[in-house]
Amino acid sequence: MEHTHAAAIEGHNLHDHAHAHDHGDHHETFVSKYVFSQDHKVISRQFLITAVIMAVIAMVMSIIFRLQLAWPGEKFAFIETLMGRKWGKDGILDPNAYLALVTIHGTIMVFFVLTGGLSGTFSNLLIPYQIGARDMASGFLNMLSYWFFFLSSTIMLGSLFIEDGPASSGWTIYPPLSALPEAIPGSKLGMTLWLMSMSLFVVSSLLGSLNYIVTIVNLRTKGMKMTRLPLTIWAFLITAILGVLSFPVLFSAVLLLIFDRSMGTSFYLSDIYIGGKPMEQVGGSPILFEHLFWFLGHPEVYIVLLPALGITSEIIATNSRKPIFGYRAMIGSMLAIGFLSFIVWGHHMFMTGMNPFLGSVFVFTTLLIAIPSAVKAFNYITTLWKGNIQYTPAMLFSIGLVSSFITGGVTGIILADSTLDITIHDTYFVVAHFHIVMGLSAIFGMFAGVYHWFPKMFLRMMNKKLGYLHFWMTFLGAYGVFFPMHFLGMSGVPRRYYTNSNFPLFDNLMDINQFVTMCAIFAALAQVVFLINFFYSMFRGEKPSENPWKSNTLEWTNPVAHIHGNWPGALPEVHRWPYDYSKPGHTEDFVPQTVPLAHDEHDGGEH
């Protein structure tokens, strides 16, 4: 197996076909091929399937707590069946169980689905394919990355089954709530497991990200200049850099919290009286944790979002049959977003008592992000303009992403303004904002990627009609869930409330909550359509042609098969940027990157 690595590096400079034949006589056992595989294609499928399972779990959780919010006190027998007598007695959700569900829903969706799942799947699949490499720079580290992810997922799911329940102090696990087992049952063993799981997750993420960066920088095939990279690869590169710089900070935050919880230190604790007695630990500050957490937490938003934006850039260009508008501006704006994402974390903390002057600085930097974001949105729209749009399911989800990116993005302008944040901080307005701009956009990007690259992953096609049904149900349902939440927030409803009707102030908002929950159930049913399509097509879908979407990028230049080393012969050579769609002077409406430039032809990426 170790020659994968060597072959990949070799393949960069040498385009000899000598090693083509030694891929054939390669003996692999079931375990080395499908379990502890070092092949990027297998690892990508492992990430995807793990993420799908995690996403289903997190989605079911959201339905359970949405039922509680819409019909508090109503008995749903299946809640007791699923959650057990302790957490769902008589079919009514326990308040602690509610908080646990909210916490784990957030944790799974943000980290396991949209970070591990999204980057893990598509960086692994597309980086070697689209840059023309035999595999990742280090297949072994890549394998470790997945298995750390797997271990981390297992521990997180395992924490659902312990006596006191999983972590329940919100996905942001602010201490002291997360540090004090007396404060909430979820801060007992459940939090210890959460912290273990996330530490392993950080390891997984770092191994993956370092590998992605090294591969993109070193293993591009001949002719694949940085300015000829598809935007997917640019997005994965910037995402990986963000991950490498920010995840270690989460690790340090988590480590200090472990010390506070288990070893009597007081990094985050001071002047606390709980459980009938004063605590000995003095001198720490819980605000320190918030700074460390959000130093990861905000770049994390873009770690989630950028791969989705990269994926849709590629899909929108391919299916509009047009070059992506403003290729360089797209790269520039991603770089700008990546840089700015490191200096905006304080906007999560305007109301912590942080010095108001410091708040002002964060207002300024945060609002600056709106500029590159706007550029991206406009460039997507202009790419559609005068195109010849092919509505594959992937294209539908990509357009869905642009819409949710706009709709969720504009409310960010309000939340970034510290003055306005005073009234809407921590209300449902925030829940609406980040679910639309980050949750929906990223998951739409992920769906788009799955539909588009399914033939590369499973050598089969997904059913188109079911894809359409899935998209339209999801699109309608998702806006139905999150749009009305703005109004809940404007009515002053705080987030993470077990019920909004315990005191009369919000009684007349119940019908909004019920509407939201019904939309959530509708959107969840849409995902059943997806799951059927996904698993059915994996085994019995149509067989694709080599280049089913008539796309320009390198992954469509190899045969429909999983070849060890990706290309049967020499690695392809690149002569042009990836967006020569409908270029005048060519008969077909696409020109693959491997087609040499004509004598007087200009490369599109040179602008």
Add this chain to the structure above:
Amino acid sequence: MTLLYILAFVLLCIALNQLFQVFELSRDLRGEKLYKTTDSDNKFNGRAMLLFMFLFFGFFIWQVDKYSHRVLPKSASEHGNLIDGLMDANYVLVVAVFFVVNAFLFFFAWRYHGTKDRRAEYIVHNNKLEMIWTIVPAVALAFIIIFGLKYWNEIMKRNVDANPIKIELYAKQFDWTARYPGADNEFGIDSYMQIDGSNPVGLDTTDKRCKDDILVKNEFHIPVGREVVFQFRSRDIIHSAFMPHFRAQMNCVPGQITSFRFKPIVTTAEMRKDAHVIRNINEINEIRTKRGEDPIEFDYLLLCNKICGASHYNMQMKIVVESEKDYNAWIAKQKTFKTVASK
């Protein structure tokens, strides 16, 4: 019975399997590539995009019509009017952007749906256009930033009034205690080491200034038209003091004192006569009557807005805004810490 279910399930699986095989066979026989988008797919989805746009915008307008009377009533504090004004200006801007940009997106998605006989135009970039849509948002954002920061600095300024009402809000799982400095107008020092049953907020019993401090639960009063300076403390974990009607919010952090100030300008009684409030309260009372509960009157509330445990959703305190005369009468009736502690 269970056996029957299993049998039915197995049969269903077999039937489905057969059905799919027929489908797959006919697909392979005809040799067409079903995954390829046809002109009719493009037409259908293009139209659906346009239809969705109308539905989406209609949904937005429907919500504004149906829900906007339920949002928070007019601000009960002076600075809140600044916030509301800025908020409205921002809403106008973002709603306009929301409509225009989404409209372009969905319109193009419909207008340029693919057909076999057409070819897309090869447009790579356009410097002029790109300059415009970089500079226009930048200018709009400059305005937002300038006004936002101007108001932020005004709201966060300290010591505006030489003689404000001072109140400490003390949070613990899961209730609030309000503390007034009493006759000397000074808070005594406190220590979490001294907390016990009769000393719930940990006042230092040796500090003279503590003796006249007043502690109240369940509701606290403030006089209309006077600057109120709050300080916030927490006994255990992070809570957040959220007074939505006053557009006020600040976290309560253990080991730290945070503060916020505002001037209430609408009394509870006046707010109860506000048309917006009356409409909401009537709606609430209708629901309550149906459920067989007593009708309620409007009250200002202090809520907890930072996840703090099982009863987070129910950690609240009533706020009463009244004339200074009524306030003085109310505060005179409250017991001082000394009388409480010596009991």
